[in-house]
Amino acid sequence: xxxxxxxxxxxxxxxxxxxxxxxxxxxxxxxxxxxxxxxxxxxxxxxxxxxxxxxxxxxxxxxxxxxxxxxxxxxxxxxxxxxxxxxxxxxxxxxxxxxxxxxxxxxxxxxxxxxxxxxxxxxxxxxxxxxxxxxxxxxxxxxxxxxxxxxxxxxxxxxxxxxxxxxxxxxxxxxxxxxxxxxxxxxxxxxxxxxxxxxxxxxxxxxxxxxxxxxxxxxxxxxxxxxxxxxxxxxxxxxxxxxxxxxxxxxxxxxxxxxxxxxxxxxxxxxxxxxxxxxxxxxxxxxxxxxxxxxxxxxxxxxxxxxxxxxxxxxxxxxxxxxxxxxxxxxxxxxxxxxxxxxxxxxxxxxxxxxxxxxxxxxxxxxxxxxxxxxxxxxxxxxxxxxxxxxxxxxxxxxxxxxxxxxxxxxxxxxxxxxxxxxxxxxxxxxxxxxxxxxxxxxxxxxxxxxxxxxxxxxxxxxxxxxxxxxxxxxxxxxxxxxxxxxxxxxxxxxxxxxxxxxxxxxxxxxxxxxxxxxxxxxxxxxxxxxxxxxxxxxxxxxxxxxxxxxxxxxxxxxxxxxxxxxxxxxxxxxxxxxxxxxxxxxxxxxxxxxxxxxxxxxxxxxxxxxxxxxxxxxxxxxxxxxxxxxxxxxxxxxxxxxxxxxxxxxxxxxxxxxxxxxxxxxxxxxxxxxxxxxxxxxxxxxxxxxxxxxxxxxxxxxxxxxxxxxxxxxxxxxxxxxxxxxxxxxxxxxxxxxxxxxxxxxx
Numbered sequence: 001x002x003x004x005x006x007x008x009x010x011x012x013x014x015x016x017x018x019x020x021x022x023x024x025x026x027x028x029x030x031x032x033x034x035x036x037x038x039x040x041x042x043x044x045x046x047x048x049x050x051x052x053x054x055x056x057x058x059x060x061x062x063x064x065x066x067x068x069x070x071x072x073x074x075x076x077x078x079x080x081x082x083x084x085x086x087x088x089x090x091x092x093x094x095x096x097x098x099x100x101x102x103x104x105x106x107x108x109x110x111x112x113x114x115x116x117x118x119x120x121x122x123x124x125x126x127x128x129x130x131x132x133x134x135x136x137x138x139x140x141x142x143x144x145x146x147x148x149x150x151x152x153x154x155x156x157x158x159x160x161x162x163x164x165x166x167x168x169x170x171x172x173x174x175x176x177x178x179x180x181x182x183x184x185x186x187x188x189x190x191x192x193x194x195x196x197x198x199x200x201x202x203x204x205x206x207x208x209x210x211x212x213x214x215x216x217x218x219x220x221x222x223x224x225x226x227x228x229x230x231x232x233x234x235x236x237x238x239x240x241x242x243x244x245x246x247x248x249x250x251x252x253x254x255x256x257x258x259x260x261x262x263x264x265x266x267x268x269x270x271x272x273x274x275x276x277x278x279x280x281x282x283x284x285x286x287x288x289x290x291x292x293x294x295x296x297x298x299x300x301x302x303x304x305x306x307x308x309x310x311x312x313x314x315x316x317x318x319x320x321x322x323x324x325x326x327x328x329x330x331x332x333x334x335x336x337x338x339x340x341x342x343x344x345x346x347x348x349x350x351x352x353x354x355x356x357x358x359x360x361x362x363x364x365x366x367x368x369x370x371x372x373x374x375x376x377x378x379x380x381x382x383x384x385x386x387x388x389x390x391x392x393x394x395x396x397x398x399x400x401x402x403x404x405x406x407x408x409x410x411x412x413x414x415x416x417x418x419x420x421x422x423x424x425x426x427x428x429x430x431x432x433x434x435x436x437x438x439x440x441x442x443x444x445x446x447x448x449x450x451x452x453x454x455x456x457x458x459x460x461x462x463x464x465x466x467x468x469x470x471x472x473x474x475x476x477x478x479x480x481x482x483x484x485x486x487x488x489x490x491x492x493x494x495x496x497x498x499x500x501x502x503x504x505x506x507x508x509x510x511x512x513x514x515x516x517x518x519x520x521x522x523x524x525x526x527x528x529x530x531x532x533x534x535x536x537x538x539x540x541x542x543x544x545x546x547x548x549x550x551x552x553x554x555x556x557x558x559x560x561x562x563x564x565x566x567x568x569x570x571x572x573x574x575x576x577x578x579x580x581x582x583x584x585x586x587x588x589x590x591x592x593x594x595x596x597x598x599x600x601x602x603x604x605x606x607x608x609x610x611x612x613x614x615x616x617x618x619x620x621x622x623x624x625x626x627x628x629x630x631x632x633x634x635x636x637x638x639x640x641x642x643x644x645x646x647x648x649x650x651x652x653x654x655x656x657x658x659x660x661x662x663x664x665x666x667x668x669x670x671x672x673x674x675x676x677x678x679x680x681x682x683x684x685x686x687x688x689x690x691x692x693x694x695x696x697x698x699x700x701x702x703x704x705x706x707x708x709x710x711x712x713x714x715x716x717x718x719x720x721x722x723x724x725x726x727x728x729x730x731x732x733x734x735x736x737x738x739x740x741x742x743x744x745x746x747x748x
Contacts, residue, residue, distance in 0.1 A: 026523035098150030268314025424463035461522025468565035498581030506530035601717035662693035
């Protein structure tokens with residue numbers, strides 16, 4: 001009787017499992033586009049509540065809209081309230097008032113469509129009720145902040161290059177209008193309160209370039225590469241007596257990245273050389289140095305003097321006695337980052353380098369209250385973890401050990417930890433933990449958000465980290481996404497999805513972006529391999545640096561060895577292979593195209609063909625000088641030897657090409673060269689150029705086009721699909737997916 005009961009239970013369990021599985025469906029392109037995101041978490045001063053912003057997609061409007069939510073930091077997602085509901089408008093950047101009884105946020109809810117980017121400040125109580133508008137500025141509100149003493153709210157507003165700081169007493173909310181605080185001759189670029197609430201420090205250019213502004217207003221819109229601009233310097237505005245003091249004036253540098261010690265006695269800042277060619281947005285940190293200013297005396301000490309080695313911003317310990325920054329080990333380009341620490345008052349003293357025994361990058365995320373430990377987030381193999389650096393010994397200790405991706409920050413006031421976490425089956429969500437001592441056990445985390453509950457109803461490919469031995473014996477790791485319903489012993493077609501960087505890594509996080517969308521392939525019966533090839537981060541300094549002087553060889557061998565490993569394991573059909581990637585993933589796709597004919601289809605996204613021309617076309621050069629050990633003007637033959645274009649006549653694989661028209665990082669001419677060459681040698685090719693001026697596709701409809709066309713390109717050349725892509729089919733796909741969504745809603 002007992003065995004019969006057990007058998008009955010097992011039958012019922014099996015039926016439940018089958019029925020439950022049948023309620024799930026495959027991930028679609030629209031699922032990828034409609035993934036929501038959460039961020040801007042703000043803990044209340046008493047630590048009991050948290051505000052955050054959730055951003056969702058409106059496909060019809062082709063826009064993303066955000067709202068503010070309130071959640072109990074003690075009970076978690078079961079006690080969540082949506083605070084704003086303005087349709088087709090955005091609410092962002094919520095901040096608690098220092099007394100914790102209400103909050104302020106930015107919104108464009110009353111802005112006309114022609115000025116949809118203009119925000120105003122609104123004030124709201126957590127118990128609900130209508131938000132009250134507290135600003136009415138013509139040009140909209142920029143950054144805002146509260147003084148630590150809770151007396152002032154400050155914000156910036158004004159035309160571009162003419163912004164000034166305005167203030168309003170918190171006690172006057174709803175009674176008085178804000179007043180202009182600064183009237184600086186040139187616009188204020190950035191600003192912040194001092195921790196003692198007595199001053200506002202701001203950055204401003206030495207002069208306004210009126211002639212350049214006038215010529216643009218008169219439609220002389222030519223863009224000048226590396227156009228000269230006046231230096232930017234640091235000023236202080238004393239709130240009590242409304243006096244303004246200039247703190248820096250050196251003609252040798254412009255000031256940025258201002259950090260103030262908690263005792264308000266010291267200011268750290270970055271000085272970027274005045275040379276117009278070293279002040280580019282992408283490379284300014286490489287050529288900059290750190291400085292320390294003593295507030296009482298105005299004395300400035302130069303802290304670093306490292307040519308072509310960038311440092312992080314300066315960070316002060318909670319007691320303001322120590323300062324730290326991170327930079328490459330021994331100040332050698334591209335080596336592992338180390339932390340350098342020194343007493344603030346030890347003028348001209350030696351820096352203590354910490355973390356030599358740790359084979360990874362070390363930074364400064366936050367300090368322990370006693371200043372004895374520095375915590376930092378770092379990639380570790382196919383994961384991201386929290387680590388602790390002992391300031392006295394320089395030893396590093398791993399704090400978390402999750403099979404996923406975790407990033408931890410500390411709330412300045414409550415000292416609670418704010419955790420962003422994702423794993424292969426869980427999109428990024430926000431959690432909170434009372435202290436570092438409790439974070440290692442995930443059971444101690446309180447979940448604050450459920451960003452994408454619909455994921456529970458999707459069929460996902462089983463995801464795991466896999467390892468293999470490369471041609472030179474080095475162990476390599478990657479992410480394997482198995483086909484939905486994977487059967488052991490059955491061989492599947494494979495898509496190799498190559499990450500960008502190359503100093504980056506594919507991680508055990510939820511994969512649902514337009515660049516790789518592995519679960520759509522998994523639902524269609526493909527396996528996906530995301531290899532962390534040589535040059536990737538997270539696997540030690542030697543592994544990351546081995547591409548210097550020989551950019552492709554080891555990475556190519558790593559990727560191919562990974563493919564062979566999956567074939568040998570009986571998972572992959574070696575006659576059905578595709579490869580794809582974006583940026584460095586596109587570079588490697590082009591190298592695969594010209595160095596093997598084993599693949600049935602390739603998709604190259606923003607990939608380089610000719611490193612000689614690429615050097616000058618791109619907005620970055622220093623890292624290419626590292627990879628190729630010099631400049632093309634001195635090493636012309638070497639740059640050509642590592643250019644896929646040199647080997648283009650070896651190409652046999654049908655190749656689709658994607659690029660953004662104004663991509664500054666890997667400019668369109670690189671893809672033009674690939675497309676023309678393939679046309680001339682008779683290799684099947686298609687070329688999609690997307691509008692924009694970014695290194696990725698920003699418009700959601702174009703992201704959809706990229707996914708659908710790319711997937712169908714793989715289907716055509718790998719599985720023999722007849723028609724690879726048509727606009728009618730794209731529209732039909734969207735209609736079918738919309739129908740499925742509507743059915744889901746009706747079923748609820």
